[in-house]
Amino acid sequence: MSRQTVVLGAGMVGVSIAWHLVQRGHDVTLVDRLQPGRETSFGNAGIIQREAVRPYPFPRDLKTLLKVVPNRRVDIRYRPGGMFQAASPLLRYWLNSAPAIYKKIVPEYASLIQLSLQEHAPMIEAAGAEALVRKDGWLELYRTQSKLNTRLKEAEEARERYGVQFELLDGLALAVKEPDLSEDIIGAIHWIDPWTVADPGALVEAYAQAFQKAGGKVLQADIQDVAQQENGWVVHTSEGDLEVDNVVVALGPWAGSWLKGLGYDFPTFVKRGYHMHYGLAPKAKLHHWVMDAEVGYLLAPMRAGVRLTTGAELDRLEAPAHESQLKAAEAMARKLFPLGERCDQTAWKGARPCLPDMKPVIGPAPRHKGLWLAFGHGHQGFTLGPATGRLLADMMEGDAPPIDMAPFRADRFR
Template sequence: MPEPVIVLGAGMVGVSVALHLRRRGCDVVLLDRQGPGEGASFGNGGLIQREAVQPHAFPRTVSELWRIAGNRGTDVHYHPLALPGFASPLLRYWWHSEPTRYLHAVQAYSQLIQTCIDEHFAVARGTEAMPLLRPIGWLRLYADGGALEAALAEAALLHRDHGVNFAALDGAQLAAAEPHLLQSRAGAIHWTDPLSVSDPHALTLSYARQFTEAGGTLAIGDATTLRPAGSGWRVQGADGPVEAARIVVALGAGSERVTRPLGYAPPVFGKRGYHVHYGLRGNAVLNRPVIDAGAGFALMPMRAGVRLTTGAEFARDEAPATPVQLDRAEPEARKMLPLAERVEDKPWLGVRPCTADMLPIIGRMPGHPGIWCAFGHGHQGLTLGPTTGRLLAEMMTDEPTFLDPTPYRPDRF
C-alpha cells in the first residue's frame, strides 16, 4: 500500500496533487491554514491558458527597463525598500531570460501548458465544476494596426510550433463580438483555446470536494511546524498533530518558509496582484475576457461582476496592501467599458509564486527523500494544477509519467 501523505497547501496545485494521490489509493491529508482555494487561487484572471506556452520573461530592453524604473505603470509597481530582497532572484530571472536560454524555458514550459485543458476536463467532467469552465477564450485588443499585424505574425508562429489556435478580428468584427466596448480598436486576437473560469474559488472547492468524497481528509494547520517524527514527518493541525511518511510542499509563494529550514532555498519570489469587481451600467455585458495591449490590466467577466486584475507588485512579505495599480487602471478601464460601482469595499490581494528560470519546481526535494515539491508556477497555478497533480502523483507512486519531469526537478537549483 502507498504510504500516508500530507499535502501542505490547499490552492489549486495542492488540491490537484491531493486528489490525484487519493485516486491512486494514498491516505492523504490536505492541510492549510485556511480553506481550499483561499490563497492565490482565489484571485487571478480566471483563465486556463492553453495559449500561454511562453512564460513571462524579464524585460531586456533599456527603454522598457527605464519605463518600469519610473514606477508609474499599471503593469508593474514596486516598493523601493523591498528591492534589495529581490535583487538575487531577479538577477537570475534576467539571466534566464537571455534569448537562447529563454527558448529552452519555452520548450519545457510549453510541454506542461499543452496538457492543461485535457487535465482540467479529466477532473471536472461529470461534476458541478464543468459549467465553470467556459470555452470562450479571451481577446487581446490593439489600437494600432501595425502592432496588431506584428502580433498576428507571432500568433501564427505559436500555432505552427505549439498548436495554439487563434482568430484575427478586425475593428468591425471586434465591435460585433463586444458591442459594449466604449472605444474602437484596430482589431484583436481572439485566443480561442483557453477556458474562462467564472469563479476560480468555486472551481478549487469543487476539486477539493472530489478529494474528500474519495476519502481524503481536509485539515487546518500551520505548515511551518513541520518537523521530523520517527521515520516520517509531523505537522501541527488545529485538532492535534498529523503524521505521515511523506510530505508534499505546495504552498505557492510561502513554500520556501518550509523548505529553507530543511536546507533547500530555491530562488522563488512573489509577485503580488490585486483584483476588484464592478457592475456594469444598464444592459451592458462583457462576453469574453479582454486585455488591451500595453494597458497592464485585464477585465474578466465573473459571477461576482467584471473583475479588474492588475499586473505585478514587488513588496516585502506581509507589507500592507498598496493597490495603486488598481487606482491607476480604473480610469482607463472605465474608458473601455461602462463600469458601475465597485462590488467590494476592499480589493483582494494575493501573491504569485515565481522562479528565476520561469519553470515550476516539481519532484523530490534534495536531501529529504520523503519530501516532494509542487510550487513555483508563477502566473499559471490555476492553469497547471491538474497537470502538476497528475505528474507528481505518478512520480510518487512509481507509475510511468505522462510527461518528462526532468526540466522541473528541484535539484536544478
Template sequence: MAARFDTIVLGGGIVGASIGVHLQQRGRAVALVDRRAPGSETSLGNAGLIQREGVYPYAFPRSVGELLFYARNRSLDARYHPRAMLTLAPFLIRYWWHSEPSRHAKIARAYATLIEHCVAEHRALAEAAGATELLRHDGWLKLFRTRAKQDQELRTADRCYQEFGVSFESLDQAGLHALEPNLSAGVIGALRYTTAKAVSDPQALVHAYARYFQALGGRILVGDATTLAPQWRVSTDEGLIEGQSVVVALGPWSDDVVRKFDYDVPFAVKRGYHMHYAVELGARLHHPVLDVENGFLIAPMARGIRLTTGVELGLRDTPKTPVQLDAVEPAARELFPLRARLDDEPWMGCRPCTPDMLPVIGPAPRHKGMWFAFGHAYHGLTLGPITGRLIGEMMTGSETICDPAPFSVERFRV
C-alpha cells in the same frame, strides 16, 4: 495517538487540491492541510484563465529602452517598491539572465510539455467533480489600440502556432465588436485564443475539486505548515498528524517551509490586485479581455466584472499598495461600462515565481518522502490539475505524462 496518512499535502489552493485528488485516485490516503479553507488565498484572486496559449512564460524586460521605461515606476502594467529592490536584486538579475531570447525559447520548450495538457486535465477533473458549469469554452481576447502592437502580438501568436500548435483567431475592429459589442470603439482589433478556457469563479472551482477529494476519501484539515517535522508530522486543529510522505504546495509561502530544511530555492513573488464591479444595465462582457497597452484585464465572474492588475514587485508580507488598480480603473471604465465597486477593499495576492520561470515539481533530493510543487507564477490555475497528475504519477512510480526533469529543484543546485 497521531492520525496517520500515506501523504500530507501542505496547501489548499488549486495545486494542492489537484494533487490531493490525483493521489486519492491512485489509492493513497491523503490529508490536505492549510491554515484556511481550500481556495481562500492565492487561488481566489486571478483572471480565471486556463492558458493553453501560455507556452512562453512572462519574461523580464531586456532592452535598455524597456528597462529605462519601467525604472520610472509609472507604468500601468508593472510597478515596484523601491525599498524592496535591494532584497530582490539577486532574483531579478537571474530572471533577467534567463529572459535572454535563446534561453527563453528553451524554457518555453520545457514549459510547453505542461501547458499542452492544461485544458484536458482541467476538463477531466471538472467532469469528475461535477463542476463543468464553471468552465467557459470561448477562449479569451487580447485587445489592441495601435496597429504596431497588434502586429507584434500577431507575430508572437503565429510563432506559438508554428512551434506548439496554439490556435488563435485574428479579429479586426468589426469582428471584435461583433463578439463584444459593449467594448469601446477605441479598440482597433484583437487576438482570440480559441483553445484556452476561462473560469467563472476560480474559488468555486477549487471548492469543487476539494469536495471531490473528500468524496474520494481525502481529509481536509486546518493546520500550520511551518510545524512540519520529519518523518512527517504536522500540527492541526485536530491534533498531530503523521504521513509517510509530504508535498509542499504552499504557493508563495512554500519557501517558509523548504528553507527550514536547508533548501535555498531562488524565489520571489509578483503581487497583484483585483476588484469587482457592477455594470451598466444591459451591458454584457462575454470573454475575459486583456487591454495590452494599458496593462489590465477584465473578466466576467460570478460576482461581477473582475478587474485585475499587472505586476507589483515587492516583498510578500508588506502592506497593500493598490496604486495600479487606481491608475487603470479609468481606462477600464473607458473600455467597458463599469459602475460601482462591489468589494469593500481591493484583494491582493502574491504569485510564487522562480527566476527561470519554470515551476518546481518533484522530490526533495536530501529528504526521503518530501516532494515539492510550487513556483507556478501566473499559471497556478492553468497548471494545477496537470501538476497534480504529474506528482501523482511520480509518487506512485507510474509512467509520467511528460518528462519531469526540467522542473526538478536540483536545477538550482540546492
C-alpha cells in the same frame, strides 16, 4: 510504497495533487490555514490558459526598462523594499530572459501548458463543476497595429509549434463580439483554446469536495512545523500532529520560506496582484474575458461582477497593499468599457509564486526521502494545478510521466 500522505497548501496546485493521489489509493490529508481556494487561487483572472506556452520574460530592452523606472505603469509596479529583498532572484530572472536562454525555456514550459485542458477536464467532471466553465476562449485587445502585428507573429509560431488555436479580429469583427468596447481598440486576437471560469475559488472548492468524496480529508489548521522521523514525517499543526510517510509542499508563495527550515534555499520571489469587482453601466454587457494588452490589465465577467485584475507588483510578500496600481488600471478600464460602481469594499491582494527560470519545481526533494515539492508556478498555478497533480502522482508512484520532468527538478538551483 506506503501511502499515507499530507499535502500542505489547499490552492489549485495542492488540491489537484491531493485529488490525484487519492485516485491512486493514497490516504491523503490536505492541510491549510484557510478553506480550499481562499488564497492565491481565489483572486486570479480565472482562465485555464492553454495558449500561454511562453512564460513572461523580464524586459531587457532599454526603452521598456526606462518606461518602468517612473513606477507609474499599469502592468508593472515595484517597491524598493521588495526589489532589494528579491535582488538576487530578479537578477537571475533577467539573465534567464536573454534570448538564447529563453528560447530553451519556452518548449520546456510549454510541455506543461499543453497538458492543462486534458488534466482539468476529468477533475471538472468529477466535481460536477461544468456550470462554472466556459469554453469560448478570451480576447487580447490592441490599440496599435504594429503591436498587434508583433503579437500575431508570436501567435502564429505558437500555432505551428504547440497547436495553439486563435483567430485574428479586426475592429468590425471585434465590435460584433463586444459592441461596448472603446473604438480605440483596433483589433484583437481571439484565443480559442482556453477555458474561462466564472468563480475561480469556487472551482478549487469543487475540486476539494470531489477529493473528499473520493475519501480524502481536509484539515483547516495552522502548519506549525514539519520534521523528518526515522520512518517518515510528522506535521505539527494547531489541530494536532499528523504522522505520515510522505509530505507534499504545495504552499505557493510561502513554500520558499517554509523549506528554509529543512535546509533548502530556493531563489523564490513573488509578483503581487490585485482585483476588484464592478457592476455594469445601464445596458452595457461584457461577453468575454478581455485583456487590454498594451496597458496591462484584464476584465472578466464573473459571478461577483466584472473582475478587474492588475498586472504585477514587485514587493515583499506580506507588505501592506498599495492600491495605486489598481486605481490606475480602473481609470484606463473605464475608458475601455462602461464599468459601473465598485462591488467590493476593499481590493483583494494576492501573490504569484515565482522562480527565476520561469518554471515550477515539481518532484522529490533532493535530500529528504518522502518529501515532495510543487511550487513556483508564477502566473499559471490555476492553469497548471491539475497537470502538476498528475505529474507528481506519477513520480510518487514510480510511473513514467508523459513529459520530461528534468527541467522541473528541485536540484537545478545551485
